[in-house]
Amino acid sequence: MHIADRVLTLPQNKFERIDDKIAKLLKSGAKDLINLGKGNPDGRTPDFILDSLHRSVEVKENQGYTAFSGKKSALEAIAKFYQKNYDVALDPETEIIAVHGAVVGLVAAVNSLIDSGQKVVVSDPYYPTYEAATHLAEGIFTPIKVASENDFLLKIDDIPTDTDLLLLNYPSNPTGAVAPKAYFSDIVEVAQKNNFTVVHDFAYSNIGFEARQCSFLQATDAKKVGVEIFSTSKVYNMAGWRFGFVVGNAEIIAAIKRYHAQYYSMIFGAVSDAAVTALLSDQSFPKQQLELYRKRLNLYQAGFNKLGVEMNVPKGALYVWQPVPKGYTSEEFADLLLEKAHVAVMPGRFFGEGGEGYIRLSLMIDDAEIVEALNRFAAKDLFRDKIIIK
Numbered sequence: 001m002h003i004a005d006r007v008l009t010l011p012q013n014k015f016e017r018i019d020d021k022i023a024k025l026l027k028s029g030a031k032d033l034i035n036l037g038k039g040n041p042d043g044r045t046p047d048f049i050l051d052s053l054h055r056s057v058e059v060k061e062n063q064g065y066t067a068f069s070g071k072k073s074a075l076e077a078i079a080k081f082y083q084k085n086y087d088v089a090l091d092p093e094t095e096i097i098a099v100h101g102a103v104v105g106l107v108a109a110v111n112s113l114i115d116s117g118q119k120v121v122v123s124d125p126y127y128p129t130y131e132a133a134t135h136l137a138e139g140i141f142t143p144i145k146v147a148s149e150n151d152f153l154l155k156i157d158d159i160p161t162d163t164d165l166l167l168l169n170y171p172s173n174p175t176g177a178v179a180p181k182a183y184f185s186d187i188v189e190v191a192q193k194n195n196f197t198v199v200h201d202f203a204y205s206n207i208g209f210e211a212r213q214c215s216f217l218q219a220t221d222a223k224k225v226g227v228e229i230f231s232t233s234k235v236y237n238m239a240g241w242r243f244g245f246v247v248g249n250a251e252i253i254a255a256i257k258r259y260h261a262q263y264y265s266m267i268f269g270a271v272s273d274a275a276v277t278a279l280l281s282d283q284s285f286p287k288q289q290l291e292l293y294r295k296r297l298n299l300y301q302a303g304f305n306k307l308g309v310e311m312n313v314p315k316g317a318l319y320v321w322q323p324v325p326k327g328y329t330s331e332e333f334a335d336l337l338l339e340k341a342h343v344a345v346m347p348g349r350f351f352g353e354g355g356e357g358y359i360r361l362s363l364m365i366d367d368a369e370i371v372e373a374l375n376r377f378a379a380k381d382l383f384r385d386k387i388i389i390k
């Protein structure tokens with residue numbers, strides 16, 4: 001059987017490595033696993049969205065093919081949502097496409113914008129799909145390390161002058177960095193100067209613990225250089241529903257529409273209608289979620305205080321990005337927590353070389369499990385530097 005090189009050389013989904021280790025532990029009889037590695041919202045989709053889906057399933061129009069770029073009702077709702085929440089005006093016909101979630105938006109955007117050999121720049125650590133999407137487009141993946149001293153923001157001066165596409169993500173998975181509007185303005189300026197395109201992944205739009213993350217499109221002239229990708233997965237607990245959208249520059253949106261119509265076809269009309277209900281709601285649900293996650297952040301903070309370890313407090317997104325004790329690699333330390341405390345975490349290295357030295361702990365976990373995990377770390381005194389015997 002011939003398998004395409006494109007697939008054989010795809011970066012391995014590193015998250016599967018954790019799943020394998022967890023499976024091994026469960027097979028050995030462990031019954032008390034706590035998985036802090038998860039990126040899947042633990043809560044239910046709210047009832048008003050579920051009710052909307054139930055009603056919409058019955059609608060005849062939704063049982064057939066829908067428009068390739070999204071139902072008109074969805075495109076109009078997205079425009080209203082951006083106007084109301086971000087004060088950004090969008091033309092539903094030319095500046096918006098609905099997609100099956102942010103991952104599809106990312107892969108479609110990169111493949112619509114990049115030719116073989118062109119340079120795709122990301123800040124490192126990064127969400128792994130960026131690397132896979134670049135690989136599929138035969139682009140040159142160029143991660144640039146970011147540092148805690150710079151609040152994990154990619155330094156403008158570090159962006160190579162021959163960049164073709166810059167992928168940004170604020171609030172950031174995994175670092176929790178958020179970007180002020182002035183930062184986006186600087187990005188727009190350098191993108192215009194050096195003639196590159198910007199794609200902003202806005203998957204954690206509602207989770208800013210100090211201040212609300214602004215939209216990239218709020219920066220003056222942002223629409224001249226790029227697009228933003230929005231996801232309903234985290235905002236409305238709709239990760240399994242697969243609904244998101246790409247908004248911004250009309251020429252880019254036209255290219256994505258052309259690509260998307262061939263590769264991804266269209267979204268189920270009932271899912272689209274339910275997403276419209278979510279977008280046109282009063283947004284009390286995402287606000288409520290932010291408070292729930294803030295409470296969990298405080299639980300982590302209390303746990304780390306008890307451990308006598310300074311927590312690296314995220315400004316946004318849904319993870320604690322914590323340095324590992326001296327002497328361990330991120331994967332060694334994650335293995336130690338799994339083996340000694342039966343607690344799974346994500347090794348930072350899974351998010352690129354720039355993630356080495358950190359682990360990622362999720363806020364999408366039941367309160368009691370967070371407390372229990374930190375109690376186990378304390379009981380076994382696991383957050384200690386490795387003793388190296390010479």
Ligand SMILES: Cc1ncc(COP(=O)(O)O)c(C=O)c1O
Pocket residue numbers: 039100101102103104127169172173201203230231232233239243244
């Ligand atoms: C930064 C980032 N982008 C995109 C996604 C995927 O979003 P979606 O479920 O809309 O495909 C995630 C999911 O965890 C993410 O962390």
